[in-house]
Amino acid sequence: MKKLKYSDITPENYYINRRNFIAGSAVFSSMIASGLTQNEAEASISQLSPNSLQEITNYNNFYEFGTSKTDPAKYSKKLTTIPWQLEVDGLTNKKGIFDLEKILNNKQLEERIYRLRCVEGWSMVIPWIGFPLKKLIDQMDPKNEARYVAFETLYRPDEMRGQRYKILDWPYVEGLTIEEAMNPLTFLATGLYGKELPNQNGAPLRLVVPWKYGFKSIKSIVKISFTSEQPKTTWSAANPREYGFFSNVNPNVDHPRWSQATERVIGEGLFGQRRKTEMFNGYEKEVGHLYKGMDLKKHY
Amino acid sequence: MIFSRSIKNYRILGLYIILLTPIPVYFYLGLKNRLGPDPVKFLEHKYGELALIFLILTLSITPLLKIFKVNLIKYRRCFGLVTFYYVFSHILIYLIFDIGLSLDLLVSDLKKRYYIIAGFISFMLLVPLAVTSSDKAVKRLSPKTWKRLHKLVFIALSLSIIHFILLSKTWTIELLTYTLATMIILLLRIKYKKYRLIFFNIFNS
Numbered sequence A: 001m002k003k004l005k006y007s008d009i010t011p012e013n014y015y016i017n018r019r020n021f022i023a024g025s026a027v028f029s030s031m032i033a034s035g036l037t038q039n040e041a042e043a044s045i046s047q048l049s050p051n052s053l054q055e056i057t058n059y060n061n062f063y064e065f066g067t068s069k070t071d072p073a074k075y076s077k078k079l080t081t082i083p084w085q086l087e088v089d090g091l092t093n094k095k096g097i098f099d100l101e102k103i104l105n106n107k108q109l110e111e112r113i114y115r116l117r118c119v120e121g122w123s124m125v126i127p128w129i130g131f132p133l134k135k136l137i138d139q140m141d142p143k144n145e146a147r148y149v150a151f152e153t154l155y156r157p158d159e160m161r162g163q164r165y166k167i168l169d170w171p172y173v174e175g176l177t178i179e180e181a182m183n184p185l186t187f188l189a190t191g192l193y194g195k196e197l198p199n200q201n202g203a204p205l206r207l208v209v210p211w212k213y214g215f216k217s218i219k220s221i222v223k224i225s226f227t228s229e230q231p232k233t234t235w236s237a238a239n240p241r242e243y244g245f246f247s248n249v250n251p252n253v254d255h256p257r258w259s260q261a262t263e264r265v266i267g268e269g270l271f272g273q274r275r276k277t278e279m280f281n282g283y284e285k286e287v288g289h290l291y292k293g294m295d296l297k298k299h300y
Numbered sequence B: 001m002i003f004s005r006s007i008k009n010y011r012i013l014g015l016y017i018i019l020l021t022p023i024p025v026y027f028y029l030g031l032k033n034r035l036g037p038d039p040v041k042f043l044e045h046k047y048g049e050l051a052l053i054f055l056i057l058t059l060s061i062t063p064l065l066k067i068f069k070v071n072l073i074k075y076r077r078c079f080g081l082v083t084f085y086y087v088f089s090h091i092l093i094y095l096i097f098d099i100g101l102s103l104d105l106l107v108s109d110l111k112k113r114y115y116i117i118a119g120f121i122s123f124m125l126l127v128p129l130a131v132t133s134s135d136k137a138v139k140r141l142s143p144k145t146w147k148r149l150h151k152l153v154f155i156a157l158s159l160s161i162i163h164f165i166l167l168s169k170t171w172t173i174e175l176l177t178y179t180l181a182t183m184i185i186l187l188l189r190i191k192y193k194k195y196r197l198i199f200f201n202i203f204n205s
Helices: A025-033 A038-046 A053-057 A071-075 A100-105 A133-140 A178-182 A234-238 A284-291 B010-020 B022-031 B039-068 B073-098 B103-112 B114-131 B135-141 B143-149 B152-167 B173-189 B192-204
Strands: A085-090 A096-099 A110-118 A122-132 A148-153 A173-177 A187-192 A206-208 A221-227 A262-265 A274-276
Touching: A053 A122, A085 A100, A096 A100, A110 A206, A122 A133, A133 A178, A133 A187, A133 A221, A148 A178, A173 A178, A178 A284, B010 B022, B010 B073, B022 B039, B022 B073, B039 B073, B039 B152, B039 B173, B073 B114, B103 B114, B114 B152, B135 B143, B152 B173
Parallel strands: A085 A221, A122 A262
Antiparallel strands: A085 A096, A110 A122, A122 A187, A148 A173, A148 A221, A187 A206, A262 A274
8 A cells, every 4th residue: 555645635725625525545445454345435435525624623522622612723722742652551562652753653644534423413524644543553562361442641731721620530531442443443543634633633643433422532642551451431430321431323322311313414504404323323334243242222 | 572662761772682682693603604613503502501691690680689789670671581582592593403393303302301301391481471571461460470470480590500401511611600600599589587487497396
């Protein structure tokens, strides 16, 4: 596969109009790698027309910068993302603290156009740049007992003003089973729309798990550890009855206080129609096997 | 009810216009797609939040007079009706733009969603209050009945704040502020006398 540079991807003046946006070729090869034929990949991608950069960077849930969706764009400029270090801990043979630059050095960047479904009942489509999490995990050489991967966001209240209020138990933490983490769809993003990741979208390194509600896709990651026990995750610790460890997108399992059957499509304006939420956010073919025989009402 | 007949006073008419202006202005910005990526939620939340703020302001007017001797009573009806128009706009955005006039969604929301139920009852309680806002209505009902009827506003306020709490993911600063204001307003209304009676009974038993 050809190594994609930011400049190789659609020029900005072209993608500003999202209707005209055409997916780069890299995404097709990545879909093939996940077991789809070219035709299937094209079919499922052609339905996804990305939101504009303006929408993607001005409608964010990133409570580290404030609880309003416009706060992250307003207050994240201060965040220092260079230098950035990633700590690797737990059940691995490669414990240590690594410079992000070094980690990215040997990674081929590719583009993935994914729908992001928020637990609040809205969705948008984002053209990410990054690499599969699996590539990093392979490199980190986890031990056989490692059954889960835990992630942690930066804690730096002087740059992240939202962390000065204890609305959540900082630092933000998330987790996946090792099988989920190794799935070809699970992605670490370092950019979007062919550019470096904007701070409000989780710079410089964030997780993207497209079949789970958005809050699972943890932002500004500083630590990854391998564990044998299911790790703590911030939202399910804050409210275990409402947010589970798995948090897979599922139109048949409602949030206790609101329906998950439909979603508002961001960017459709005042007269936009609701869209029916799909099982696993439309990625059932790729990830359904991970949950075979599991009671999804119980393991929400 | 519309602006009520008592607008002989140009100051009050001006107040109505100023306080209601945000409704069409925000709606116009929404039509022009200038309210950010999600104009439906923006309008729904903005109208709803302003409704709650005006409800709290309306109910602060009496305590303001009793405790601080600041008399704004002649503006109270105006604030109350302005509240109602914000609530009404909020509900129209929900019905028309959020659920797209889908009866199915409305029915399932009203059956299962506690925050929708709380909000809807609160609105239903405000309707008779808005309808009986004129001087004529006060006379027709007799002031005593009118006063008793309008005590429903405290139930509407409680349900509104419950509606807001139930749809929030966390306790934001705004939510805390409105909840605190609501609690102060409700506590001020509980008659001091009653309290004394209760304490008296406890100590004598």
